[in-house]
Amino acid sequence: xADSQPIGVFDSGYGGLTVLKxxxxxxxxxxxxxxxxxxxxxxxxxxxxxxxxxxxxCVEWFFQMGCPLVVLACNTASAKALRTIQxxxxxxxxxxxxxxxVIRPTTxxxxxxxxxxxxxxxxxxxTVQSGSYPIEIEKFFPDIQVYQQACPMWxxxxxxxxxxxxxxxxxxxxxxxxxxxxxxxxDTIVLACTxxxxxxxxxxRFIPPGVRLISQGEVVARSLSHYLQRHPDLDGxxxxxxxxxxxTTDSTEDFDNxxxxxxxxxxxxxxxxx
Numbered sequence: 001x002a003d004s005q006p007i008g009v010f011d012s013g014y015g016g017l018t019v020l021k022x023x024x025x026x027x028x029x030x031x032x033x034x035x036x037x038x039x040x041x042x043x044x045x046x047x048x049x050x051x052x053x054x055x056x057x058c059v060e061w062f063f064q065m066g067c068p069l070v071v072l073a074c075n076t077a078s079a080k081a082l083r084t085i086q087x088x089x090x091x092x093x094x095x096x097x098x099x100x101x102v103i104r105p106t107t108x109x110x111x112x113x114x115x116x117x118x119x120x121x122x123x124x125x126x127t128v129q130s131g132s133y134p135i136e137i138e139k140f141f142p143d144i145q146v147y148q149q150a151c152p153m154w155x156x157x158x159x160x161x162x163x164x165x166x167x168x169x170x171x172x173x174x175x176x177x178x179x180x181x182x183x184x185x186x187d188t189i190v191l192a193c194t195x196x197x198x199x200x201x202x203x204x205r206f207i208p209p210g211v212r213l214i215s216q217g218e219v220v221a222r223s224l225s226h227y228l229q230r231h232p233d234l235d236g237x238x239x240x241x242x243x244x245x246x247x248t249t250d251s252t253e254d255f256d257n258x259x260x261x262x263x264x265x266x267x268x269x270x271x272x273x274x
Contacts, residue, residue: 004239006031007224008062008070010055012043014159014255015194016073017262019102022217023071024244026225031239033065036259038250039274042155043076044124051126055081056089057274063094068237071224072101075123075192075216079103079130098234102216105223106190107136110144113212114188117144120179122203123192125150133192147186149179151193158195159258163202172199173206180208190214198262247272 007027009020013036020034035058037043043051055077062070072078078101085099110119121133134146153171157163180186189211191197197215204213228235246269248255259267 004031004241004243005066005068005237006033006243006245007238008032008059008065008067009034009073010037010058010062010070010077011035011072011074011194012037012054012076013041013195014038014258014262015155017259018194018197018215019071019073019217019220020244021263022221023224026221027228029240029242031241032244033062033067033247034244035062035247035272036249036255036269037274038248038255040249042124043074043080044126044152044155046076046126048080048130051076051080052084056085059085059089059099060093061272063097068097069234070097070099071220072099073194073220075102075132075194076126076130077101079127079132098231100224100227102194102220103132103136103192105220106192106214106216107133108140109219110137110188110190110214111141113214114144116185116187117141118183118185118187119144119146120183120186120189121146121148121192122151122154122175122179122189122196123148124155125152127192133190145183147179147182149175149182151175151196154199155193155195158198161261163198168199168202169206172202176203176206184208186211188212188214191216195262246270249274 082101128148128150157168246267248269252269255269
């Protein structure tokens with residue numbers, strides 16, 4: 001990708017590939033670079049300071065690679081690092097570049113789906129503790145009540161290829177039950193982790209009839225497409241060769257094996273030392 005200006009897509013691991021899959025499907029002509037910080041994953045249980053430091057380091061790497069725009073396809077990074085990077089770091093390191101997350105695109109449209117005005121959030125512990133979803137939903141839809149449930153076992157189940165095993169049913173049913181116990185009136189649930197689409201078939205079995213599931217990949221892809229349409233100068237800086245490169249901070253062999261599951265097709269990654 002010499003002399004190209006791809007769009008960067010970042011995640012602490014593999015989950016962001018479910019978002020990248022939707023983005024490349026909607027914007028097939030653009031160039032992309034994906035980075036999974038697998039060597040330092042998971043981010044969900046790490047402190048705000050650590051997540052911010054790791055995320056900023058990776059954003060700066062994307063900028064060095066020529067990316068004018070970086071999407072944090074990671075709920076934890078979006079919750080714990082995005083605002084500081086946007087407000088404090090971008091003006092200093094590159095005021096013409098942009099960094100976007102996955103939380104706002106979801107929260108700004110959630111009111112279109114719920115009739116009961118009761119929304120559930122299924123997420124990692126870090127995302128739940130950040131309070132980002134209730135805060136952001138309040139800005140757009142102050143009449144909506146938000147209920148959150150941390151699902152600490154869901155990511156390990158996915159990353160250890162147990163997402164389709166019978167043992168996963170126990171944890172999924174338990175966490176959905178705990179969420180619905182907070183308010184049986186919940187009629188819309190956000191899967192606020194990019195790993196969770198791989199569990200969709202099981203999640204659908206345990207939610208009450210009529211409850212709608214919102215998966216972030218399609219939402220973020222549409223939001224990015226609209227963002228580029230509203231910012232033609234930025235879109236003009238993004239190269240369009242239809243190419244995608246993959247990087248990981250850990251084993252490329254391990255990444256490629258897992259990535260095929262999340263991305264839906266084989267990938268060949270490169271190693272980035274951190």
